[in-house]
Amino acid sequence: MRSAALLKPTQRAQSPTRLALRRLARKRAAMIGLGALVMIVLASIFANQVAPYDPLEMGTGTSFAPPDLQHLFGTDLFGRDIFSRTIYGSRISLSVAFAAVLFASMIGVTLGLFAGYYGGWLDMLVMRVMDMLLAFPGIFLALGIVSLLGPSLANTVLAVGITSIPTYTRTVRGCVLSAKENLYVDAARVVGCRNAIIMWRHILPNVLAPVIILSTLGVAWAILNISALSFLGMGAPPPTPEWGTMLQESRGFLRQAWWATTFPGLMIMLTVMSVNRLGDGLRDAFDPRLKI
Amino acid sequence: MVSMSKYIIRRVLVCIPILLGLTVIVFSMMHLIPGDPAQVILAQSGARPEVVERLREQLGLNLPLHVQYLRFLDNLLHGNLGHSLFTHRPVTEIISQNLPSTMELALSAMGLAVILGLIFGGLGAVYQDSWIDNLVMTLAVVGISMPSFWVALLFIFFFSLFLGWLPAGGQGTPRHLILPMVVLGWNSAAVIARLVRSSLLEVLRQEYVTTARAKGLGEQIVLLRHALRNALIPVITVAGLQFGFLLGGTVVTETVFARQGLGRVAVDAIIYKDLPVVQGIVLLVAVIYMLVNLLVDITYAFLDPRIRYQ
Numbered sequence: 001m002r003s004a005a006l007l008k009p010t011q012r013a014q015s016p017t018r019l020a021l022r023r024l025a026r027k028r029a030a031m032i033g034l035g036a037l038v039m040i041v042l043a044s045i046f047a048n049q050v051a052p053y054d055p056l057e058m059g060t061g062t063s064f065a066p067p068d069l070q071h072l073f074g075t076d077l078f079g080r081d082i083f084s085r086t087i088y089g090s091r092i093s094l095s096v097a098f099a100a101v102l103f104a105s106m107i108g109v110t111l112g113l114f115a116g117y118y119g120g121w122l123d124m125l126v127m128r129v130m131d132m133l134l135a136f137p138g139i140f141l142a143l144g145i146v147s148l149l150g151p152s153l154a155n156t157v158l159a160v161g162i163t164s165i166p167t168y169t170r171t172v173r174g175c176v177l178s179a180k181e182n183l184y185v186d187a188a189r190v191v192g193c194r195n196a197i198i199m200w201r202h203i204l205p206n207v208l209a210p211v212i213i214l215s216t217l218g219v220a221w222a223i224l225n226i227s228a229l230s231f232l233g234m235g236a237p238p239p240t241p242e243w244g245t246m247l248q249e250s251r252g253f254l255r256q257a258w259w260a261t262t263f264p265g266l267m268i269m270l271t272v273m274s275v276n277r278l279g280d281g282l283r284d285a286f287d288p289r290l291k292i
Numbered sequence: 293m294v295s296m297s298k299y300i301i302r303r304v305l306v307c308i309p310i311l312l313g314l315t316v317i318v319f320s321m322m323h324l325i326p327g328d329p330a331q332v333i334l335a336q337s338g339a340r341p342e343v344v345e346r347l348r349e350q351l352g353l354n355l356p357l358h359v360q361y362l363r364f365l366d367n368l369l370h371g372n373l374g375h376s377l378f379t380h381r382p383v384t385e386i387i388s389q390n391l392p393s394t395m396e397l398a399l400s401a402m403g404l405a406v407i408l409g410l411i412f413g414g415l416g417a418v419y420q421d422s423w424i425d426n427l428v429m430t431l432a433v434v435g436i437s438m439p440s441f442w443v444a445l446l447f448i449f450f451f452s453l454f455l456g457w458l459p460a461g462g463q464g465t466p467r468h469l470i471l472p473m474v475v476l477g478w479n480s481a482a483v484i485a486r487l488v489r490s491s492l493l494e495v496l497r498q499e500y501v502t503t504a505r506a507k508g509l510g511e512q513i514v515l516l517r518h519a520l521r522n523a524l525i526p527v528i529t530v531a532g533l534q535f536g537f538l539l540g541g542t543v544v545t546e547t548v549f550a551r552q553g554l555g556r557v558a559v560d561a562i563i564y565k566d567l568p569v570v571q572g573i574v575l576l577v578a579v580i581y582m583l584v585n586l587l588v589d590i591t592y593a594f595l596d597p598r599i600r601y602q
Binding site: 136261 | 309310313314317321324433434436437438439440441442445446448449453535536537539540541543544547548558559561562563565567570574577578581582
């Protein structure tokens with residue numbers, strides 16, 4: 001009887017995911033990032049309640065009124081409240097960035113899964129196409145896509161999404177290549193699982209960690225790129241309270257109104273930094289060897 | 293060395309299909325426009341049918357697709373990228389006029405990013421977990437989180453309008469280059485600093501570093517001659533990737549600082565749907581980027597002989 005008591009585990013067996021989450025919870029920077037991000041997301045969801053003014057309403061104050069209690073971030077050329085516009089802007093930027101990342105990761109992961117699992121000519125074809133997409137540096141491909149489809153918020157999602165597909169495909173493919181050598185894959189095959197089941201139910205969960213990390217950092221990247229496209233006049237059109245568009249509108253008035261360019265930019269930085277901190281923390285907690 | 297030349301040849305051969313693929317993508321830009329390209333291009337001027345017809349003729353849109361592509365390739369091989377639809381100047385001329393300024397900006401920003409990245413990343417690794425490390429890495433995170441066009445506006449406000457030290461735009465003297473260079477290189481410096489730090493930390497744990505220290509070498513020699521050299525290998529790859537990022541960044545930087553260059557020309561061409569110019573610039577930038585990555589891979593193989601046998 002005593003030996004049975006000795007054999008009883010003193011600690012409950014813990015899944016790697018739970019261990020990693022615990023590691024993550026101990027990282028101060030990541031937790032601060034998460035906290036800030038939650039606040040920003042809440043503010044964007046409850047923008048109607050948080051923002052004191054309608055983001056499009058003109059003449060809520062005088063033109064270019066400096067920050068005071070009435071207008072925390074001041075007003076812009078048309079007397080619109082910059083604080084309200086910035087809050088509503090987070091709704092646009094976050095949803096557009098999430099949409100772009102979702103689009104890119106779904107296509108990228110699927111392609112990577114198929115390329116890595118089946119190999120052969122499919123792998124060749126997919127990876128060469130990815131090489132070609134990667135051959136266009138930075139924002140140029142996104143600009144090219146927007147130039148074809150015309151400037152709009154929806155097309156920015158597509159442009160930013162397409163440009164980030166290769167990262168997902170390459171990472172997932174690499175992970176699949178090593179994951180499919182595992183014994184449990186052979187076991188699944190022996191008991192007669194179809195390829196689709198093996199791919200989606202057995203391999204996918206094991207390559208998900210890098211995808212989550214990539215997606216988190218991808219949101220930061222997407223926010224930066226979408227605001228950059230808007231700043232160039234190729235994203236959200238002017239009345240929209242998009243951060244990049246707001247900066248574009250007030251960049252000519254730097255001397256008169258420093259607040260009109262400072263606060264939307266600060267908000268981009270804050271959001272991107274929170275996401276980056278969280279992404280870095282996730283990477284360190286889940287997969288410190290991952291070079292992203 | 294035989295393996296080296298073999299590696300280079302193999303690596304160059306890989307470029308050929310990519311190059312062909314690039315031409316296909318750039319060529320199909322014309323046909324991916326929803327609707328009839330000629331009509332879309334002329335839409336804002338409410339063109340008469342015969343004008344649309346003339347443009348279709350000029351762009352060769354009436355020919356079968358494969359003939360159009362072959363013509364496009366043939367023209368490319370003869371250094372002919374077509375003409376701007378608005379100024380009617382040859383695209384090659386527009387490019388050769390604007391390329392030097394863009395390269396000047398991108399290369400100087402690259403230099404700055406590498407120097408700052410090495411210094412800050414090195415400091416972070418050497419003083420790991422001290423306040424210096426924390427400060428440097430916090431700066432780096434701030435660096436990669438700031439949108440470059442915003443940094444540009446802040447710098448213009450502070451250094452040009454407030455202090456009056458540096459010109460807010462234009463070009464010509466080195467003083468004009470400072471702000472755009474810092475703005476463009478800022479992000480890459482942060483990326484490189486983070487990489488240098490983690491790469492150096494990994495190398496410092498290696499046994500040959502312990503050996504070097506054990507035989508009594510000074511810390512500086514250990515660091516500079518033994519550790520840094522090996523830590524630089526991954527940095528070179530990322531520097532290559534960052535160069536592409538910088539080329540893309542010139543679009544924003546040149547626009548904010550009203551600098552002449554390919555990025556700004558590209559933005560204008562996109563707004564006015566001047567497709568031949570867009571095609572020419574996109575193709576050129578992609579080819580430059582491809583060559584840089586080729587160079588990086590070859591350098592890499594020189595530094596790390598294991599690569600050649602993969």
